[in-house]
Amino acid sequence: MAKLQKSIDKRNALINATIALVNNNGFHATPMSKIAKMANVSPATIYLYFENKQDLVNKTYIDVKAQYTAYAFANFDESMSVEQGFEHIWKRIADFKLNESESAMFLSQCDNTPIIDEPSLQEGIKHLQPLLDLWERGKQEGLIKPISDYLLYAYAINPLSFLMIAQKRGTFKLDQKQIEEAYEAAWSSIKN
Amino acid sequence: MAKLQKSIDKRNALINATIALVNNNGFHATPMSKIAKMANVSPATIYLYFENKQDLVNKTYIDVKAQYTAYAFANFDESMSVEQGFEHIWKRIADFKLNESESAMFLSQCDNTPIIDEPSLQEGIKHLQPLLDLWERGKQEGLIKPISDYLLYAYAINPLSFLMIAQKRGTFKLDQKQIEEAYEAAWSSIKN
Amino acid sequence: MAKLQKSIDKRNALINATIALVNNNGFHATPMSKIAKMANVSPATIYLYFENKQDLVNKTYIDVKAQYTAYAFANFDESMSVEQGFEHIWKRIADFKLNESESAMFLSQCDNTPIIDEPSLQEGIKHLQPLLDLWERGKQEGLIKPISDYLLYAYAINPLSFLMIAQKRGTFKLDQKQIEEAYEAAWSSIKN
Amino acid sequence: MAKLQKSIDKRNALINATIALVNNNGFHATPMSKIAKMANVSPATIYLYFENKQDLVNKTYIDVKAQYTAYAFANFDESMSVEQGFEHIWKRIADFKLNESESAMFLSQCDNTPIIDEPSLQEGIKHLQPLLDLWERGKQEGLIKPISDYLLYAYAINPLSFLMIAQKRGTFKLDQKQIEEAYEAAWSSIKN
DNA sequence: CATGAATGAGATTTCATTCAT
DNA sequence: AATGAATGAAATCTCATTCAT
Numbered sequence: 001m002a003k004l005q006k007s008i009d010k011r012n013a014l015i016n017a018t019i020a021l022v023n024n025n026g027f028h029a030t031p032m033s034k035i036a037k038m039a040n041v042s043p044a045t046i047y048l049y050f051e052n053k054q055d056l057v058n059k060t061y062i063d064v065k066a067q068y069t070a071y072a073f074a075n076f077d078e079s080m081s082v083e084q085g086f087e088h089i090w091k092r093i094a095d096f097k098l099n100e101s102e103s104a105m106f107l108s109q110c111d112n113t114p115i116i117d118e119p120s121l122q123e124g125i126k127h128l129q130p131l132l133d134l135w136e137r138g139k140q141e142g143l144i145k146p147i148s149d150y151l152l153y154a155y156a157i158n159p160l161s162f163l164m165i166a167q168k169r170g171t172f173k174l175d176q177k178q179i180e181e182a183y184e185a186a187w188s189s190i191k192n
Numbered sequence: 193m194a195k196l197q198k199s200i201d202k203r204n205a206l207i208n209a210t211i212a213l214v215n216n217n218g219f220h221a222t223p224m225s226k227i228a229k230m231a232n233v234s235p236a237t238i239y240l241y242f243e244n245k246q247d248l249v250n251k252t253y254i255d256v257k258a259q260y261t262a263y264a265f266a267n268f269d270e271s272m273s274v275e276q277g278f279e280h281i282w283k284r285i286a287d288f289k290l291n292e293s294e295s296a297m298f299l300s301q302c303d304n305t306p307i308i309d310e311p312s313l314q315e316g317i318k319h320l321q322p323l324l325d326l327w328e329r330g331k332q333e334g335l336i337k338p339i340s341d342y343l344l345y346a347y348a349i350n351p352l353s354f355l356m357i358a359q360k361r362g363t364f365k366l367d368q369k370q371i372e373e374a375y376e377a378a379w380s381s382i383k384n
Numbered sequence: 385m386a387k388l389q390k391s392i393d394k395r396n397a398l399i400n401a402t403i404a405l406v407n408n409n410g411f412h413a414t415p416m417s418k419i420a421k422m423a424n425v426s427p428a429t430i431y432l433y434f435e436n437k438q439d440l441v442n443k444t445y446i447d448v449k450a451q452y453t454a455y456a457f458a459n460f461d462e463s464m465s466v467e468q469g470f471e472h473i474w475k476r477i478a479d480f481k482l483n484e485s486e487s488a489m490f491l492s493q494c495d496n497t498p499i500i501d502e503p504s505l506q507e508g509i510k511h512l513q514p515l516l517d518l519w520e521r522g523k524q525e526g527l528i529k530p531i532s533d534y535l536l537y538a539y540a541i542n543p544l545s546f547l548m549i550a551q552k553r554g555t556f557k558l559d560q561k562q563i564e565e566a567y568e569a570a571w572s573s574i575k576n
Numbered sequence: 577m578a579k580l581q582k583s584i585d586k587r588n589a590l591i592n593a594t595i596a597l598v599n600n601n602g603f604h605a606t607p608m609s610k611i612a613k614m615a616n617v618s619p620a621t622i623y624l625y626f627e628n629k630q631d632l633v634n635k636t637y638i639d640v641k642a643q644y645t646a647y648a649f650a651n652f653d654e655s656m657s658v659e660q661g662f663e664h665i666w667k668r669i670a671d672f673k674l675n676e677s678e679s680a681m682f683l684s685q686c687d688n689t690p691i692i693d694e695p696s697l698q699e700g701i702k703h704l705q706p707l708l709d710l711w712e713r714g715k716q717e718g719l720i721k722p723i724s725d726y727l728l729y730a731y732a733i734n735p736l737s738f739l740m741i742a743q744k745r746g747t748f749k750l751d752q753k754q755i756e757e758a759y760e761a762a763w764s765s766i767k768n
Numbered sequence: 769c770a771t772g773a774a775t776g777a778g779a780t781t782t783c784a785t786t787c788a789t
Numbered sequence: 790a791a792t793g794a795a796t797g798a799a800a801t802c803t804c805a806t807t808c809a810t
Contacts, residue, residue: 031805032806044807047805047807052805
């Protein structure tokens, strides 16, 4: 295996350990030593890849957020109609939240606490542009309510986080039928 | 001032300090010593009122959750029509999230991280029953979609948390017009 | 009940609580608050009867040591022969160590650690005089080895402490037959 | 110096500091910080070698007890006669108690208080077997009283602890003549 | 690059003692 | 005399980070 690859593997192992431990124990109960142990490296090695703990968690956030958006827009095509496009993206996001629930949980935790610093939060938001563009088109075509993107996101996308957490906690199960119902609710809330 | 009152005041001061500091710094960066300082007591005094840090944050959660539901259902009357009742409760909750944003932030942080233990989370959920009863009535009258309460909550109520956080971060401002738009979106998403 | 009596009762309750707790947990794990709780008084009340923790444990030691020697010499009569007198005292001490094992344990702990201050240790030794006098007589009569009282005590009396602790720990049981054997060993070790 | 050696040195420094401080101040007045200072390491370093304070004192006890028995049985040879063997071991133990009085004091403190946990006490007892075997032989040959090993130990060996403490406290001096007297008393107490 | 050992700084928690009542 | 509440000081232990190898 090439040296570079080994390096990337270690970085990934650290990122994954961070996600798993922060999800299960919370940021406050995730010491660097545990992260190192789970990633099978020495604590000192972490500092070869990241400046400090804050940097590690920031970078983890940015990485995961990038995965999330890449997943969301895979196979999306700007030639799709607004409704087709929205359904496509929405279902990709639903898939991500339910199948990649470790990653989704981590994002949810970061987005609701002050553990990520402001610049990294900004960095994470960047990649949502295609969805915003789609909504813009929808508004112009009169298909989507002419309201703030924040409102659209709050009603069309964010509820999936709540459902993912409920499912993770075991109090609720999202099967195919309920995903359809959720999509209905999402579309109803933003369509004109 | 009576002894009992002084005791209650101290407990409240501790709860409030906990909310403020956890909101601003996160649980991991909120030492007991800072909480004590902010509440104007000695660190040792905290342990007269709470067993340990975990207990303090659990009890804070339960307290705040109780305030939240009390606020939500104030002046609610089961004789109201389903739509009237829903609008009433929804707007109370919106008021709470936007006016009592410190409390709301704290709840959001607790509901998205593993800092509160399971029994306390359960304790906190108890008081939502009137809303669930209203939805049940709505379903029977054919006014509300016959879907899981989790889905209804995810779309009708939870988006307010997202909007509250966005507003707190200063990236977005919820004024009267947008509250009406949000209400429209909420109602659209769950009405039949 | 007279006021004075109530006062004495409280003092005794404190002394007894100290003995029980130090025996079971050791001095280092016996906080004043636990002593107070066990004696059914407020922590502050302890300071009405004793200057501080050191004073409490010193006084407890002196009290128990006095009980011990009183018990040891009860019914002893200087007109007894040396051997009769020794057997009498020895058996009283054996009785004390085995029946009043709480008290005996406490003394043993104090005599083998630096928890009691020097003046109180001295105070505790005082009352052994009758035994030393008996030995003196025994030496003059040629019945007892002409060796230091420390040696006599080490071999004739102190082994009972070891046996008491072994019994307390449950690894060994001292019944009547073994007490006789122990007496034999004690007498053999010091008799001329 | 090899890494391993430095590690062993640090562990030993910690063990020795523990012995010295517990002897002089008692367990309750021996904070980890003092132990660290005396061993010339940071308090945090203690936790690389021992799990916690209880573990440190347990391990110290086991170490010292092992030294004690190794010392006691050095040059002992099962081909010796019972009386020769006993005298040999007894004098080795006397040497240890008087020359290695720091270690002996520590053992005495541990054996008379609840500071060592049960498993570690058990661990410490293991190594006395050669003495018990010798006594067994003595009983079969009719040279030693047919009584419990606990009684034999209480009278033949344990008095040395009492004498060692008395000497340490300065109230009594064990010179060569008195050691012979003590040996006489010990042997008298257990011989048939 | 990689590490294990080490640690300073600080976290949580305990406790002997005091004080207003 | 008696107390419960309060606390300053200190105890145990943790952890992010560094450094010699």
